Amino acid sequence: MTKPQTTRKKRANGVESRQRILDAAVEISGERGYEGTSIVAVSAACGLPASSIYWHFKDKDDLIAAVIERSFDTWLAAFELPDEESGTPLERVTAVAGNVAKSLVDAPDFLRLGLMLALERRPAEPRGRTVFLQVRDIARAKIAEMAASLVPGLDEESVQILTTYAVAGADGLFVQREINGDAVDLVAMFELHAQLVYDAATRMAARRKA
Amino acid sequence: MTKPQTTRKKRANGVESRQRILDAAVEISGERGYEGTSIVAVSAACGLPASSIYWHFKDKDDLIAAVIERSFDTWLAAFELPDEESGTPLERVTAVAGNVAKSLVDAPDFLRLGLMLALERRPAEPRGRTVFLQVRDIARAKIAEMAASLVPGLDEESVQILTTYAVAGADGLFVQREINGDAVDLVAMFELHAQLVYDAATRMAARRKA
Amino acid sequence: MTKPQTTRKKRANGVESRQRILDAAVEISGERGYEGTSIVAVSAACGLPASSIYWHFKDKDDLIAAVIERSFDTWLAAFELPDEESGTPLERVTAVAGNVAKSLVDAPDFLRLGLMLALERRPAEPRGRTVFLQVRDIARAKIAEMAASLVPGLDEESVQILTTYAVAGADGLFVQREINGDAVDLVAMFELHAQLVYDAATRMAARRKA
Amino acid sequence: MTKPQTTRKKRANGVESRQRILDAAVEISGERGYEGTSIVAVSAACGLPASSIYWHFKDKDDLIAAVIERSFDTWLAAFELPDEESGTPLERVTAVAGNVAKSLVDAPDFLRLGLMLALERRPAEPRGRTVFLQVRDIARAKIAEMAASLVPGLDEESVQILTTYAVAGADGLFVQREINGDAVDLVAMFELHAQLVYDAATRMAARRKA
DNA sequence: AATGAATGAGGATTCATTCAT
DNA sequence: AATGAATGAATCCTCATTCAT
Numbered sequence: 001m002t003k004p005q006t007t008r009k010k011r012a013n014g015v016e017s018r019q020r021i022l023d024a025a026v027e028i029s030g031e032r033g034y035e036g037t038s039i040v041a042v043s044a045a046c047g048l049p050a051s052s053i054y055w056h057f058k059d060k061d062d063l064i065a066a067v068i069e070r071s072f073d074t075w076l077a078a079f080e081l082p083d084e085e086s087g088t089p090l091e092r093v094t095a096v097a098g099n100v101a102k103s104l105v106d107a108p109d110f111l112r113l114g115l116m117l118a119l120e121r122r123p124a125e126p127r128g129r130t131v132f133l134q135v136r137d138i139a140r141a142k143i144a145e146m147a148a149s150l151v152p153g154l155d156e157e158s159v160q161i162l163t164t165y166a167v168a169g170a171d172g173l174f175v176q177r178e179i180n181g182d183a184v185d186l187v188a189m190f191e192l193h194a195q196l197v198y199d200a201a202t203r204m205a206a207r208r209k210a
Numbered sequence: 211m212t213k214p215q216t217t218r219k220k221r222a223n224g225v226e227s228r229q230r231i232l233d234a235a236v237e238i239s240g241e242r243g244y245e246g247t248s249i250v251a252v253s254a255a256c257g258l259p260a261s262s263i264y265w266h267f268k269d270k271d272d273l274i275a276a277v278i279e280r281s282f283d284t285w286l287a288a289f290e291l292p293d294e295e296s297g298t299p300l301e302r303v304t305a306v307a308g309n310v311a312k313s314l315v316d317a318p319d320f321l322r323l324g325l326m327l328a329l330e331r332r333p334a335e336p337r338g339r340t341v342f343l344q345v346r347d348i349a350r351a352k353i354a355e356m357a358a359s360l361v362p363g364l365d366e367e368s369v370q371i372l373t374t375y376a377v378a379g380a381d382g383l384f385v386q387r388e389i390n391g392d393a394v395d396l397v398a399m400f401e402l403h404a405q406l407v408y409d410a411a412t413r414m415a416a417r418r419k420a
Numbered sequence: 421m422t423k424p425q426t427t428r429k430k431r432a433n434g435v436e437s438r439q440r441i442l443d444a445a446v447e448i449s450g451e452r453g454y455e456g457t458s459i460v461a462v463s464a465a466c467g468l469p470a471s472s473i474y475w476h477f478k479d480k481d482d483l484i485a486a487v488i489e490r491s492f493d494t495w496l497a498a499f500e501l502p503d504e505e506s507g508t509p510l511e512r513v514t515a516v517a518g519n520v521a522k523s524l525v526d527a528p529d530f531l532r533l534g535l536m537l538a539l540e541r542r543p544a545e546p547r548g549r550t551v552f553l554q555v556r557d558i559a560r561a562k563i564a565e566m567a568a569s570l571v572p573g574l575d576e577e578s579v580q581i582l583t584t585y586a587v588a589g590a591d592g593l594f595v596q597r598e599i600n601g602d603a604v605d606l607v608a609m610f611e612l613h614a615q616l617v618y619d620a621a622t623r624m625a626a627r628r629k630a
Numbered sequence: 631m632t633k634p635q636t637t638r639k640k641r642a643n644g645v646e647s648r649q650r651i652l653d654a655a656v657e658i659s660g661e662r663g664y665e666g667t668s669i670v671a672v673s674a675a676c677g678l679p680a681s682s683i684y685w686h687f688k689d690k691d692d693l694i695a696a697v698i699e700r701s702f703d704t705w706l707a708a709f710e711l712p713d714e715e716s717g718t719p720l721e722r723v724t725a726v727a728g729n730v731a732k733s734l735v736d737a738p739d740f741l742r743l744g745l746m747l748a749l750e751r752r753p754a755e756p757r758g759r760t761v762f763l764q765v766r767d768i769a770r771a772k773i774a775e776m777a778a779s780l781v782p783g784l785d786e787e788s789v790q791i792l793t794t795y796a797v798a799g800a801d802g803l804f805v806q807r808e809i810n811g812d813a814v815d816l817v818a819m820f821e822l823h824a825q826l827v828y829d830a831a832t833r834m835a836a837r838r839k840a
Numbered sequence: 841a842a843t844g845a846a847t848g849a850g851g852a853t854t855c856a857t858t859c860a861t
Numbered sequence: 862a863a864t865g866a867a868t869g870a871a872t873c874c875t876c877a878t879t880c881a882t
Contacts, residue, residue, distance in 0.1 A: 014845060031331040035245035039873065049847055054874065056845090116329050118389050119322055121241040133389065164386055164394065165379075165402065172382030176374055179328050179343065184374065192375065200406055224862060249856060261858080261864050270856065434866060451751040455665035459852060469868050474853065476866090536749050538809050539742055541661040553809065584806055584814065585822065589795075592802030596794055599748050599763065604794065612795065620826055644841060669877060681843050681879080690877065 018056045020046040025067045030109025033116040034064060034126055064113075064128035071110035072135055078103040079142045089150040090198050096146070097194035101187040104174055111174055140167055151198070153205035162201050169193040228266045230256045235277045240319025243326040244274060244336055274323075274338035281320035282345055288313040289352045299360040300408050306356070307380075307404035311397040314384055321384055350377055361408070363415035372411050379403045438476045440466040445487045450529025453536040454484060454546055484533075484548035491530035492555055498523040499562045509570040510618050516566070517614035521607040524594055531594055560587055571618070573625035582621050589613040648686045650676045655697050660739025663746040664694060664756055694743075694758035701740035702765055708733040709772045719780040720828050726776070727824035731817040734804055741804055770797055781828070783835035792831050799823040 024045035029037040039060060043050040057063040078100045082092050104111060114132040144163040148154060154162070173193060177184040234255035239247040249270060253260040267273040288310045292302050314321060324346070327339040354373045358364060364372070383403060387394040444465035449457040459480060463470040477483040498520045502512050524531060534552040564583040568574060574582070593613060597604040654676035659667040669690060673680040687693040708730045712722050734741060744766070747759040774793045778784060784792070803823060807814040 017845075033243060033245065033326070033330055035243065036330065036332065038871080040871080050873085051848075051875080052846055055847095060873070112329055115385065116243070116326055118385065119326050119329075120243055120246065122246060136389075161399075161402070164399065165383075165406075168382030168386045168399070169375075169379050170382065171385050172378030172380065173375075175325065175328065175381050175385075176378045179346075189371075189374065189378070192371070196375075196406055196410055199409075227862080248854075250854075259864050260856085261866090262862085264857070265863060437866075453663060453665065453746070453750055455663065456750065456752065458850080460850080470852085471854080471869075472867055475868095480852070532749055535805065536663070536746055538805065539746050539749075540663055540666065542666060556809075581819075581822070584819065585799075585803075585826075588802030588806045588819070589799055590802065591805050592798030592800065593795075595745065595748065595801050595805075596798045599766075609791075609794065609798070612791070616795075616826055616830055619829075647841080668875075670875075679843050680877085681845090682841085684878070685842060 014056070017048060017052065021048060021053055021056055021063070022067060022070055025063055026071070026109045026113075029064055029067055030113045033113065034120065034122075034128070037064065039063075061127050064117075064126060065131050068110070068114065068117075068128045068131045068135070071107070072131075074107070075103065075110055075135065076138060076142075079139055081142075081146055090195065093146065093150060093198050094191050094194045097190040098187050100170065101173075101190035105177075105186050108174070108178065111171075112178060115171065115175070136167075143167065147201060151201040151205050153209055154201060155208060158201070158204045158208070162197060162204070165200075166193070166197050169197070224266075227258060227262065231258060231263055231266055231273070232277060232280055235273055236281070236319045236323070239274055239277055240323045243323070244330065244332075244338070247274065249273075271337050274327075274336060275341050278320070278324065278327075278338045278341045278345070281317065282341075284317070285313065285320055285345065286348060286352075289349055291352075291356055300405065303356065303360060303408050304401050304404045307400040308397050310380065311383075311400035315387075315396050318384070318388065321381075322388060325381065325385070346377075353377065357411060361411040361415050363419055364411060365418060368411070368414045368418070372407060372414070375410075376403070376407050379407070434476070437468060437472065441468060441473055441476055441483070442487060442490055445483055446491070446529045446533070449484055449487055450533045453533065454540065454542075454548070457484065459483075481547050484537075484546060485551050488530070488534065488537075488548045488551045488555070491527065492551075494527070495523065495530055495555065496558060496562075499559055501562075501566055510615065513566065513570060513618050514611050514614045517610040518607050520590065521593075521610035525597075525606050528594070528598065531591075532598060535591065535595070556587075563587065567621060571621040571625050573629055574621060575628060578621070578624045578628070582617060582624070585620075586613070586617045589617070644686075647678060647682065651678060651683055651686055651693070652697060652700055655693055656701070656739045656743070659694055659697055660743045663743070664750065664752075664758070667694065669693075691757050694747075694756060695761055698740070698744065698747075698758045698761045698765070701737065702761075704737070705733065705740055705765065706768060706772075709769055711772075711776055720825065723776065723780060723828050724821050724824045727820040728817050730800065731803075731820035735807075735816050738804070738808065741801075742808060745801065745805070766797075773797065777831060781831040781835050783839055784831060785838060788831070788834045788838070792827060792834070795830075796823070796827045799827070 021042065024042045025037065028041055028045060037060070039050050039053055042063070043053060046053075053063065057066060079096065080099075082095050084092075086092060086095070113128075114136070117126060117129040117132050118136075120126075120129070140163055143166050144159050147159050147162050147166075170190065170193065173184070173186060173189045176189075177186045231252065234252045235247065238251050238255060242251075247270070249260050249263055252273070253263060256263075263273065267276060289306060290309075292305050294302075296302060296305070323338075324342040327336060327342050328346075330339070350373055353376050354369050357369050357372050357376075380400065380403065383394070383396060383399045386399075387396045441462065444462045445457065448461050448465060457480070459470050459473055462483070463473060466473075473483065477486060499516065500519075502515050504512075506512060506515070533548075534556070537546060537549040537552050538556075540546075540549070560583055563586050564579050567579050567582050567586075590610065590613065593604070593606060593609045596609075597606045651672065654672045655667065658671055658675060662671075667690070669680050669683055672693070673683060683693065687696060709726060710729075712725050714722075716722060716725070743758075744762040747756060747762055748766075750759070770793055773796050774789050777789050777792050777796075800820065800823065803814070803816060803819045806819075807816045
């Protein structure tokens, strides 16, 4: 039994409304991308009239950018490397990979929207795209740092190549799961990925020493 | 009496018009996705009136599907494994990877559109998406076959996992290049990817034998 | 008894539709100015859906500009000076003034819209304004030419001052009539205006000779 | 215990706020006319939220009317005829014309808005229009009085015609200057206008006596 | 005296599609 | 084989205004 919708004429509450709009927008834009996200659809999903959305956000571009911005921190948090005492380097890397995978399974909308934005090449680049790419660069930097610290002896170029490869694998596995659904065990695949990249890294470092 | 040469630009040529429409449509849909591809935009890009597009294609869905279908063969051709005499298994796998990478650099629109279609979750699934996923499954089967034939001793599950991983890496690297442009050497990264997967495969096979 | 509206689904007739749209647009924009002219209102007045208006005109700006352009010739025609044999210079000038006045009484929309456009200072100048000011400059040149040819001995500066004054009087009298309606005998006032300007001109010329 | 000085920008000052709103409104409405003046634009220009505008003014119509009303006195003051001792009738008339011209150069917004309101014919006549036309009638009466007192012997009809002509010239010259900017020396043209009308008046009076 | 938030109506414009020729 | 014209539904966004605080 849901509460009766008497809250219609509600005491104006900006913060909550903003959240409701964003909640609706993440879901829709995560499913349909930028163009596919119509303001009326968001309006219907959050229960506020379209014109109210424009009180909180300058325009559609601003709304989508806000959607990306809000998921920002949650997303980056998954990239935190556990303590040194928590295990071997490989175990620690694998743990991070597993965490990222789990966060993607729980809240795939962020990356789904982000990737759609990233792939599109429209005349006027949406601000959301820019923001997404920035967040992504931060994540990338974290990975590069992990690689350099956990596998000593890697030269800068190798670190960059491995990072690119690591990120690519993550994106690709995510896409795979989006396409094939639960048939893909994302956590397992991410852990495998982490291991393969780790192996490759240690071999690269060894080859260099020689 | 032959009909006088009126101001008709050219004697109507169905085949050529169809090509022109498709050329415009690949480009636009490859840049903007399904929703972002408006018939007017395609019309403007190909120089034919919108109504003419409807003479050649039933509707927008049909047009986008045709775009995918046309790139179909070109795309699959890149997956052909070279002759046995042409080198070691690793060399052969690497060659395939290089070919696929090259075809992606030359004509990225197909995969860009495909991935956008794949990521979107719209109420009525576009036919183009279905077709893309089918082509993708064929490509996947070819890769699985390669794995099984070049690395004997792999059990079916390992083949599937490796194939998933191989495809994911390819998608991810492609995305990477779409984002970072020429800074990413797609051919080199694909070759590295091929090698890592090949190594992983042989190790898996070895472990199993033991 | 008007013909029954069976012409609903009419054989597409671009030229006629364009005229109907323009007819509606002159009237509305002549009464309400640029901002006051809504496309829906034009649509309602001409019987074509709003989207059809966009088939014929790029946007509202284009429509308003076309309104001005269409009245262009009619308007300038009134400025033709009659033959030399038709009377004394004063009589000929007075005749022109009368003609202009009559054309303004018959079709005041052109000048009403034009003046509103001219007075407005909006960030993005409407193209219609530009066009109106150009037409106005042509009319101005014709008047200057008349002055110079009918009142010999006027120096260039005097011609310019008199022309400015002549045009100003015409605009002002028109405004007067718009405000007070038929209470103002526009033709009589224009003729008086012509005479006063003519007198001033001859006096200026005389003073100069002295 | 006095209330703590919270973050209120200033202690609310009704009179000043009202002024700020009106200042913004004159400028915007003087540039864009009735329809072109949006409450949001006024709000942005004066720095007060839109809802505050509604605290001071009933609605948009009321705001525009207030704009006209405020300029009211300033405007009419320019029409005061100087003392008899200050010169010949022509000199005195010329002085008034110069004053009016100067006030128009300094604050053109009032007349610009007024003329736009006067030209428009909208279903519900804005109150601002009514007010403007009333002020205008007062000015007109002053001119008529001047004519009758300075040029004795004019019959009522002539006074009316001359007044109409005088006002028309003023409006027209103002429009001219709005279009051509500083290229038009408004004061000089107004003085010329005064002289021409004065001449015409004396000639009319003379002809009548004869 | 003022304002943050909300809202329905209406604004311009674009869309996919159709139809008569 | 092709197209000019038309069209209803949908798009994004702005408007004037209100209301609770």
